[in-house]
Amino acid sequence: MSNNLDAYLILSGILFAIGTFGFLARRNAISMLMSIELMLNAVNLAIVAFAAFSRAVDAQAQGSVIALMVMAVAAAEATVGLAIVIAIYRNKKTPLVDEYDAMSQ
Amino acid sequence: MTIDAFIPLLVILPIGGFALTAFIGRRLGKGAHWIPVLVIFGAWVIAMGLAYQVLSGAAPLLSGSEDVHGYALHWFTWIPADQFVVDVGFLVDPLTACLLIVVTTIGLLVHIYSVGYMAHDPGYWRFFAYLNLFMFSMLLLVLADSWLVVFVAWELVGLSSYLLIGFWYRKRSAALAAKKAFIVNRVGDVGFALGIMAIWINTAAVDGIHTLNVRESIEKLLAQGDANPIPLFLTALLVFAGAMGKSAQFPLHVWLPDAMEGPTPVSALIHAATMVNAGVYLVARSNELFASSPSAMVIVAGIGIFTAILAASIAMTQTDIKRVLAYSTLSQLGYMFAALGVGAFTAAIFHLMTHGFFKGLLFLGSGSVIHAVHEEQDMRRMGGLAGKIPITYATMLVGSIAISGIPPLAGFFSKDEILGEAFKFGFYWVWGIGLFVAFLTAFYMFRLMGLTFWGVFRGPKEVWDRIHESPGVMTTPLILLAIPSVLLGLALGLPLGDSTLHHWLEPVFVHAEELLALPHEPYALAGIDGGLILASVTVAAIGVALAWRLFGAELGGIRLPARPEVVRDVSARPGLAFLYRASLNKWWFDELYHLLFIVIGGRIASALWWFDREVVDGTVNDVGRATIGAGRGLRRVQTGRVQNYALGIALGLIVMAGSYLILAGSPR
Numbered sequence: 001m002s003n004n005l006d007a008y009l010i011l012s013g014i015l016f017a018i019g020t021f022g023f024l025a026r027r028n029a030i031s032m033l034m035s036i037e038l039m040l041n042a043v044n045l046a047i048v049a050f051a052a053f054s055r056a057v058d059a060q061a062q063g064s065v066i067a068l069m070v071m072a073v074a075a076a077e078a079t080v081g082l083a084i085v086i087a088i089y090r091n092k093k094t095p096l097v098d099e100y101d102a103m104s105q
Numbered sequence: 106m107t108i109d110a111f112i113p114l115l116v117i118l119p120i121g122g123f124a125l126t127a128f129i130g131r132r133l134g135k136g137a138h139w140i141p142v143l144v145i146f147g148a149w150v151i152a153m154g155l156a157y158q159v160l161s162g163a164a165p166l167l168s169g170s171e172d173v174h175g176y177a178l179h180w181f182t183w184i185p186a187d188q189f190v191v192d193v194g195f196l197v198d199p200l201t202a203c204l205l206i207v208v209t210t211i212g213l214l215v216h217i218y219s220v221g222y223m224a225h226d227p228g229y230w231r232f233f234a235y236l237n238l239f240m241f242s243m244l245l246l247v248l249a250d251s252w253l254v255v256f257v258a259w260e261l262v263g264l265s266s267y268l269l270i271g272f273w274y275r276k277r278s279a280a281l282a283a284k285k286a287f288i289v290n291r292v293g294d295v296g297f298a299l300g301i302m303a304i305w306i307n308t309a310a311v312d313g314i315h316t317l318n319v320r321e322s323i324e325k326l327l328a329q330g331d332a333n334p335i336p337l338f339l340t341a342l343l344v345f346a347g348a349m350g351k352s353a354q355f356p357l358h359v360w361l362p363d364a365m366e367g368p369t370p371v372s373a374l375i376h377a378a379t380m381v382n383a384g385v386y387l388v389a390r391s392n393e394l395f396a397s398s399p400s401a402m403v404i405v406a407g408i409g410i411f412t413a414i415l416a417a418s419i420a421m422t423q424t425d426i427k428r429v430l431a432y433s434t435l436s437q438l439g440y441m442f443a444a445l446g447v448g449a450f451t452a453a454i455f456h457l458m459t460h461g462f463f464k465g466l467l468f469l470g471s472g473s474v475i476h477a478v479h480e481e482q483d484m485r486r487m488g489g490l491a492g493k494i495p496i497t498y499a500t501m502l503v504g505s506i507a508i509s510g511i512p513p514l515a516g517f518f519s520k521d522e523i524l525g526e527a528f529k530f531g532f533y534w535v536w537g538i539g540l541f542v543a544f545l546t547a548f549y550m551f552r553l554m555g556l557t558f559w560g561v562f563r564g565p566k567e568v569w570d571r572i573h574e575s576p577g578v579m580t581t582p583l584i585l586l587a588i589p590s591v592l593l594g595l596a597l598g599l600p601l602g603d604s605t606l607h608h609w610l611e612p613v614f615v616h617a618e619e620l621l622a623l624p625h626e627p628y629a630l631a632g633i634d635g636g637l638i639l640a641s642v643t644v645a646a647i648g649v650a651l652a653w654r655l656f657g658a659e660l661g662g663i664r665l666p667a668r669p670e671v672v673r674d675v676s677a678r679p680g681l682a683f684l685y686r687a688s689l690n691k692w693w694f695d696e697l698y699h700l701l702f703i704v705i706g707g708r709i710a711s712a713l714w715w716f717d718r719e720v721v722d723g724t725v726n727d728v729g730r731a732t733i734g735a736g737r738g739l740r741r742v743q744t745g746r747v748q749n750y751a752l753g754i755a756l757g758l759i760v761m762a763g764s765y766l767i768l769a770g771s772p773r
Contacts (some may be wrong), residue, residue: 024748024751032748097748101744101745103746
């Protein structure tokens with residue numbers, strides 16, 4: 001474990017950028033969901049890093065709690081997201097989001 | 106219980122009669138006249154009682170006045186909105202009492218006459234409903250003590266006039282005439298409305314308290330003098346503009362002759378005897394306001410006497426019997442305004458009363474004539490009717506003598522008083538023109554008599570054989586109107602120079618007369634006044650004689666033949682030919698107004714319409730079109746693909762984060 005906060009933040013930034021790119025560029029709905037998870041985890045990493053490097057005891061505890069909270073939300077979001085993707089897949093017979101244009105109607 | 110408790114009934118009865126007849130009149134069929142006639146009879150009884158109490162001095166003194174007897178009654182508050190308080194109340198002073206006598210008496214007789222005249226009309230009940238509506242409006246107009254209520258009544262009078270002119274609305278000319286009357290009246294009404302606003306603003310100039318009460322507001326305006334923000338001259342002229350519209354004074358006179366399209370009882374009641382007097386009443390009611398501005402008075406006198414001579418000159422050559430009478434009405438109204446303008450308020454009201462009776466009589470008589478010759482109005486197809494319809498003939502002869510100013514009939518007293526006072530107050534030009542108009546009046550009235558009743562019948566033979574006198578229900582009002590046409594002058598105008606009517610009305614007008622500083626010379630029958638009477642009687646006699654010479658006469662044993670060839674000769678003479686054509690074409694006023702307001706006004710209106718359509722509406726439409734275009738373009742962004750939206754969000758985030766970094770990082 002490095003003693004430099006920057007290293008954690010850079011890693012977090014790289015993960016977030018990869019997630020963003022994946023969300024924007026991948027055509028497969030499942031891959032997009034995975035990208036979202038990646039972004040959430042990147043943010044989580046940043047939060048935990050900030051918490052760990054904080055001198056205030058309160059802030060350290062709070063950072064951990066928020067990180068746990070984000071994990072719970074991410075799990076819920078993944079559940080609902082997958083359910084939606086499966087439902088759309090049954091209708092459209094394709095996992096490719098290019099074909100999903102119901103919102104334009 | 107004193108009689109003033111009955112004052113509200115004067116307006117409740119006619120409006121109730123109107124409502125009842127309007128709702129159930131159709132079912133009453135030929136009995137539809139009972140309710141309207143009875144309510145007007147009731148109103149007549151109350152009005153007579155009131156007038157007697159007020160004019161005999163039995164009524165109490167009005168508050169704040171030392172010598173005006175009358176009743177002031179607060180009925181209810183109509184609009185209580187902070188300072189803007191409109192009270193519905195009644196004021197019965199000697200001036201109102203005089204108007205009440207004229208309005209209810211002639212109104213009642215016209216109602217009775219209409220029972221015969223309109224007997225075969227399918228709109229029988231509708232006619233009586235409208236007549237009652239008119240009576241309500243007119244009574245409210247003369248009774249109301251608040252400017253705003255007067256204005257409401259003023260408009261109601263205009264409305265009922267419109268409804269009655271256009272009574273035969275299927276006839277295009279009647280519908281057009283009704284519209285013309287309504288629109289021309291609006292022009293004046295705008296002035297009146299502005300005048301009321303000016304009064305309202307002025308009343309609060311000093312103590313900050315507005316009032317719309319007629320008496321109070323005028324007292325305040327006078328007391329404030331130069332402190333009024335809106336000059337009294339302008340205020341008076343604005344009020345006069347309203348009077349010009351209703352009383353059909355030049356240049357708003359064009360509607361009245363066309364109003365003759367309505368049924369003849371309407372012409373008699375509204376367009377001769379009562380409604381057109383509303384303007385005269387209004388100026389007389391605000392006499393002090395006018396008296397405080399001598400230049401406004403001169404304008405009133407000028408417009409009055411100009412209308413008098415203009416209308417009289419037109420009446421000379423008209424061939425429609427009702428149109429002659431209509432122009433005669435204009436001319437007599439001009440007399441009244443001339444009288445008001447020179448400061449002879451009592452004389453104006455005197456002429457209003459006598460004119461109301463004899464002109465009502467003449468119109469009803471002309472209706473009887475038209476009835477007899479089967480709805481023919483052109484005098485060129487009449488003649489020799491005297492023997493066939495003797496009662497109509499006799500009563501109309503009385504009316505003609507009265508209006509011509511032959512003593513001792515009513516018109517002589519009132520007209521002579523106007524001319525005499527104009528002379529004595531130094532308005533020699535008014536007197537001179539008025540004297541000439543008196544000559545014209547006598548001439549055109551006896552031309553009318555000559556063409557209608559004397560000589561030989563010029564219409565188709567089958568009509569001649571079926572001419573018959575009108576039924577009793579029509580001739581009785583004629584006879585009843587002939588009585589005041591003979592006696593009213595004697596009753597009110599004697600003794601000369603100190604007449605009964607002067608005693609009645611003096612308290613109302615005395616303040617205005619003091620303001621004007623009118624000369625009060627003793628009446629001299631052997632001197633100047635006798636000379637003036639002699640002058641006016643002489644010109645009237647010359648007018649009658651000339652008419653007899655040209656259009657014939659049959660009186661007792663005297664028989665003068667008509668000389669159409671002389672008329673043709675005279676009217677073809679150079680110089681006179683122009684006047685003849687001008688008179689025949691009503692001085693081309695209709696054509697002038699057509700050019701000014703329909704052709705030129707229409708062009709201006711279409712130019713403005715173009716501006717409105719292209720510039721004002723165009724701007725609005727272009728804004729709308731731009732929005733639609735922008736929307737159409739931006740719709741492409743909405744692809745419905747979630748990744749495109751996400752890209753937008755990401756770009757937005759980058760721009761925001763980037764700009765934050767740049768701005769926060771830059772040195773302050």
